[in-house]
Amino acid sequence: MARTLVVVGNGMVGHRLVQALRDRDAEGGWRVVVIAEEARPAYDRVALTSYVDSWDPMTLQLEGAEFTDDDGVELRLGDPVVIVDRESKVVRTAGGLAQSYDALVLATGSVPFVPPVPGRHLPGCHVYRTIDDLDAIRDSAARARKGKGRGAAMVLGGGLLGLEAAKALRDMGLSPHVVELGPRLMPLQVDEGGGALLKRLIEGLDVTVHAGTSTSSIEEDRGRLLAKLSNGIELDLDLVVFSAGIRPRDQLARESGLTVGERGGIVVDEGCRTSDPDIYAIGECANLDGMVYGLVAPGYSMAEVAADRILGGTASFPGADMSTKLKLMGVDVASFGDAHAATEGALDVVFNDAVKGSYKKLVISDDAKTLLGGVLVGDASDYAMLRPMVGRALPGDPGSILAPSGGGGGVGIDALPDEAQVCSCNGVTKGDIKHSILEGGCADVPSIKSCTKAGTSCGSCVPMLKQLLNACGVEQSKALCEHFGQSRAELFEIARVTGIATFSELVAKHGSGRGCDICKPAVASILASLGNGHILAGEQAALQDTNDRYLANMQRNGTYSVVPRIPGGEITPEKLMVIAQVAQDYGLYTKITGGQRIDLFGATVDQLPAIWKRLVDAGFESGHAYGKALRTVKSCVGDTWCRYGVQDSVGLAIELELRYRGLRAPHKLKSAVSGCARECAEARGKDFGIIATENGWNLYVGGNGGMMPRHADLLVSEVDKETLLKVIDRFLMFYIRTADRLQRTSTWLDGLEGGLDHLRDVVVNDSLGLCAELEAQMAQHVDDYADEWAGVLADPQKLARFSSFVNAPGTPDPTITFREERGQKVPVLLGIPEVSAR
Amino acid sequence: MTAEAVLIETTWTEVCPVDALAREQGVAVLLPDGTQVAVFRTHDDALYAVSNVDPFSGAAVLSRGIVGDIGATPVVASPMHKQHFDLRTGVCLEDADVSVATYPVCVCDATILLGQP
Incomplete structure (x- = not known):
């Protein structure tokens, strides 16, 4: 029978405790009941200010905060605990609920301190x-x-x-x-x-x-x-x-007779245990060695320690790193270690550049050998490297370390010992990260993040992760393949600047050999993004990947599926009947897709033109389900019908889908528009998603479903449609220019130097002066768009490729056979011929 | 068996005019016995013929693969799961135990002919 752990409080620290416990409690020895005052599942209070950007509480919610897939955790929100009855080991809530516990964790956080100023309770x-x-x-x-x-x-x-x-x-x-x-x-x-x-x-x-x-x-x-x-x-x-300032919320502890500190805070030992061995306190409500910590990092450490102790471990609080780095209204501020030179005999070295607006101070020991701390204002780029060096020998002359050209100057990643913490948010050392690279096979930043959790909180150590990869000899080669030493982004620039419009010329002048199934489709995509006519015209046809080659999606038996575009998912009954009739006439398996359109399966190569002739004649066009291109712009029904909608999401989705249809990109692009904050169109799971507000549109970018789900990040909020289109134009073109081959916007954004802030600088604030060019490029795309399937039907040469056999054009592939399942035809699995080494 | 060589009769099937097969592309050919063969023309106008059936998926699709080179080996990549086959020998580059049959191919009067031993 599992024991019961009751956690009072569901802030960031309380949530971390529950996660840590559930991660480690493999035998399921504990059932967890979380009781909290706020009615919302745990959210990122550190990022509270960003709530102003979207006014959408979901943007702050912590990963896994609802424990929907975990039967071992029960959340009771919006009902604060008012009494802890230690004798009978029961907590009682304001709502009258009684819950017994075997262990209790108090994670009640703190309350803001309001100084006794007359008038402090006035409205406003x-x-x-x-x-x-x-x-x-x-x-x-x-x-x-x-x-x-x-x-x-x-x-x-x-x-x-x-x-x-x-x-x-x-x-x-x-x-x-x-x-x-x-x-x-x-x-x-x-x-x-x-x-x-x-x-x-x-x-x-x-x-x-x-x-x-x-x-x-x-x-x-x-x-x-x-x-x-x-x-x-x-x-x-x-x-x-x-x-x-804040005051620890220790009232429950006081009333139940637990020891509290002189200036507040529930007194705990280094195992986060209170004066009652069955009760723990963590985070801002706890008082450890006379200190109450108001930062999240020490709170997380306590959560980890308490989880370990509850499971019978012996972890103890490692001491807090009070270092901070933050960007306040675009101003970098960082302080670490003994920032005020309180250590006896401490010396400081100051570099103050009033013109550039940069102030840097290093605090060093009296023998000028050991780094004790420092302050950085205006430019905190050295923080990631300096903070882990606190308490260690300086690698060079302090003056040269602070010199502006140095970027960390003489401090290299090699100067750090293995036990130095690189990620202080999650307590990950240089050694841990090296291990993940050398033993764990991590070869890039995203895999280090998922393996070690380093860089997943504040992100300030991400540049160090890159340096560590380099230091460990992991080659971060950008070469596309053996035929091109350049990255996709570099090839894009070459094609754009030189105007080279064929693969043959590009590989002859800038590559070697004759290309392969990696570089050919990549170059084909670049040429298509730059607007070089029909993708099956001339030499381009030989570059296209499996699906693009026949403008349809190849299925496991060599047949194809057909997806006509249904912009925004809006379709008339008449057009639906056309699709139904085509499917019936050609005996196609029919399925509704996740992108609000209809997929018709089982067409042979030679049937594709005939099927498309019917569809094009009825006003359909290619849906590009086969291309690394815009797929669909999904929508909810919007304010036209919905009682809750605040904008016309369908109208915008159609407009966007028609604007960006046919746009070739490094990978497929998906989009959605929701007509209100309820987000029925799941826009935040898309490469670019739009959510309506009463005052305009919020644009989110870099979302993804699939294997590595990622919620899209808010790029701009409450903009009008004209601005929205401009920003999307720029965003998409910037992505198309700079992403790697087959890199979705989510991984592109994760790997982008400077992240979302940099992206916003480029596509909103025009920091690189690129915006006009990006917009012009998109305008060109919109002007040049032509339906690819109509283009094939109008050209006998292109049509000629759509035959099963060059010497028997009318004969279908005899190996393709079907059987019936649930009233529709499905492929008969192909016998795989025995192959021997001869 | 006698000392004289056994004469192997090769039947030749007309594929298409050379001009109908563009460089670095392939076509599928149906032989009278139902065998499917993929015929490719590389950048240097060399012709190669291998079985059209991808041994990994069983689907008759190799003629629709991308033609190129790996090292200096002329290859076609299966459009199904991208294994590469040496156009000269039919051997799979990723798994040397797997290969596809190869066929003789020649040009006569600007027409591609495919041989079947």
């Missing part, structure tokens, strides 16, 4: 911790917008969270004022020099900073709020956000 005063808090702030901001001019907001607290809140408020269209009691912004992480630069950079972003002052009072004033600061300044405001 908020805290910044949950999705509900942000929804409430949004409502206040919306009311402010109804007034005249730009609304104003005050953030109390200039720490990490306060600056995050300021960013969110600015993104909502308000002018934020940040009031910090300490002498500078982020006083815990940044020293005076770094703080000065940070203030300058942040003020450049329309945020007013009031440091070294406090708020005396907040009052109501003619429908708005008036804040008086202790330095005499008065601010007219529409809303106030308190982010002046």
